[in-house]
Amino acid sequence: MKHAGLFFAALSILAADATAQDSAEAPLAILGARLVDTSGAESGDPVIVLVQDRIIQAVAGEIEIPSDARVINAEGKYLLPGLADMHNHLRSGTFVPGDKPAQILQQMLPWGITTVFDPAVHGSAYQLLRDEISKDPDSFPRVFLTNGLFTAPKGWGRGHEPLSASEARTMVQSMHASGSDAVKLMYDDMSWATTRPFAVLDPAIMAAIIDEAHRLGMKAFVHAPVLELAAEAVAAGVDCLLHGIISDPISPELIESMLEHGTCYMSTLTMFYTNAGYAAWADRLEEFDKYDRLDPAMLEAFRLPAVQGGTARLDNIAFAAQQLPVLRANLLRVANAGVPIVLGTDTGIPGVLPGIALQMELVMHVDAGLSSRQALDGATRNAAAMLDQASVFGSIAPGLAADILIVDANPLEDIRNIREIYRVIHAGRVYDPQLAR
Numbered sequence: 137m138k139h140a141g142l143f144f145a146a147l148s149i150l151a152a153d154a155t156a157q158d159s160a161e162a163p164l165a166i167l168g169a170r171l172v173d174t175s176g177a178e179s180g181d182p183v184i185v186l187v188q189d190r191i192i193q194a195v196a197g198e199i200e201i202p203s204d205a206r207v208i209n210a211e212g213k214y215l216l217p218g219l220a221d222m223h224n225h226l227r228s229g230t231f232v233p234g235d236k237p238a239q240i241l242q243q244m245l246p247w248g249i250t251t252v253f254d255p256a257v258h259g260s261a262y263q264l265l266r267d268e269i270s271k272d273p274d275s276f277p278r279v280f281l282t283n284g285l286f287t288a289p290k291g292w293g294r295g296h297e298p299l300s301a302s303e304a305r306t307m308v309q310s311m312h313a314s315g316s317d318a319v320k321l322m323y324d325d326m327s328w329a330t331t332r333p334f335a336v337l338d339p340a341i342m343a344a345i346i347d348e349a350h351r352l353g354m355k356a357f358v359h360a361p362v363l364e365l366a367a368e369a370v371a372a373g374v375d376c377l378l379h380g381i382i383s384d385p386i387s388p389e390l391i392e393s394m395l396e397h398g399t400c401y402m403s404t405l406t407m408f409y410t411n412a413g414y415a416a417w418a419d420r421l422e423e424f425d426k427y428d429r430l431d432p433a434m435l436e437a438f439r440l441p442a443v444q445g446g447t448a449r450l451d452n453i454a455f456a457a458q459q460l461p462v463l464r465a466n467l468l469r470v471a472n473a474g475v476p477i478v479l480g481t482d483t484g485i486p487g488v489l490p491g492i493a494l495q496m497e498l499v500m501h502v503d504a505g506l507s508s509r510q511a512l513d514g515a516t517r518n519a520a521a522m523l524d525q526a527s528v529f530g531s532i533a534p535g536l537a538a539d540i541l542i543v544d545a546n547p548l549e550d551i552r553n554i555r556e557i558y559r560v561i562h563a564g565r566v567y568d569p570q571l572a573r
């Protein structure tokens with residue numbers, strides 16, 4: 137029967153290639169690609185991947201292909217799990233107001249992003265976005281959202297401002313009731329970017345937020361790029377640092393504490409780099425944008441003198457820029473110590489553009505000294521694990537969601553090959569990035 141299966145496959149290649157609007161419910165067979173298995177196995181012989189009902193049914197050298205299957209001939213190409221951006225604010229990242237979060241979500245699919253976590257959707261926007269996605273969930277990446285975030289009165293960012301531990305617990309309960317996938321807290325005086333530091337949550341309130349989230353089965357994530365504040369949050373049991381440490385070289389004690397608590401580490405290099413200088417960042421974007429998908433006028437806006445050099449409130453961007461080597465060295469040290477690395481971009485900060493930002497984040501992780509495999513793990517299996525979803529997505533294996541990238545060249549050999557996406561598969565649909573802009 138094995139040979140009969142291959143015979144059917146060969147016939148089907150003669151039929152038209154699968155496209156996005158084909159019947160998404162029909163089985164899908166991907167033939168001839170090599171697996172970029174981020175679990176550690178080397179890319180071996182070409183495989184057949186069979187997808188049915190949005191789930192990977194089989195991955196093997198020989199599989200019987202159902203006669204009604206849509207077929208993608210991927211000979212000579214590489215297969216890897218769809219990418220996840222685990223810190224993304226669903227804004228355009230330009231200086232032009234009027235973002236449409238649902239549209240921005242869809243724009244990320246052709247860049248290979250099949251999962252997005254937005255750790256701060258504020259006010260009524262939270263339910264509006266949930267409602268919009270629920271009308272046609274298959275047309276969006278898999279989405280996780282938090283209903284707002286926690287900060288201190290006069291703290292960085294806007295959000296829930298509990299004045300006591302018990303008020304904080306009540307707020308976490310109502311976030312949980314609203315379907316929030318996790319909680320996020322600011323725990324940052326912004327001293328790495330301003331000479332006039334912001335207020336920070338009382339440590340007892342910070343700890344109560346994390347504790348209450350865990351009691352309700354939710355993860356708690358923190359924005360804490362200052363060493364001693366991050367250390368407090370980790371000691372209180374926070375599940376992931378949503379930014380790298382930029383204030384100081386990371387201490388062995390904090391690394392030890394992260395390993396002990398199982399805390400993950402997200403560096404958001406793209407955010408720190410764009411923040412440190414828009415003009416230099418625009419050059420970097422332009423260089424990376426191999427297929428000229430970015431609007432040149434939008435890039436020019438980042439080179440205008442008026443937008444350089446920080447703001448009245450963030451008046452010490454010079455220090456943040458000076459600390460970039462520390463940020464990179466911290467990432468490498470944390471990764472080599474075995475702390476789980478997860479990739480996120482903070483997309484929506486000016487210059488951090490939907491889709492391309494995550495590809496650049498991968499490249500910048502490798503530039504910082506990580507292996508391509510470490511970087512890709514951070515955008516696939518570790519990203520899923522961050523939300524206890526490793527049995528749902530993040531790997532190419534039977535039983536997992538068929539979130540799949542087919543790329544023309546091996547990103548393990550050169551991480552910049554992540555730009556060469558041939559097809560993106562998500563929710564039973566097949567996307568051709570060349571057709572999207």
Ligand SMILES: [Zn+2]
Nearest residue numbers: 223225256482
């Ligand atoms: Zn953010």
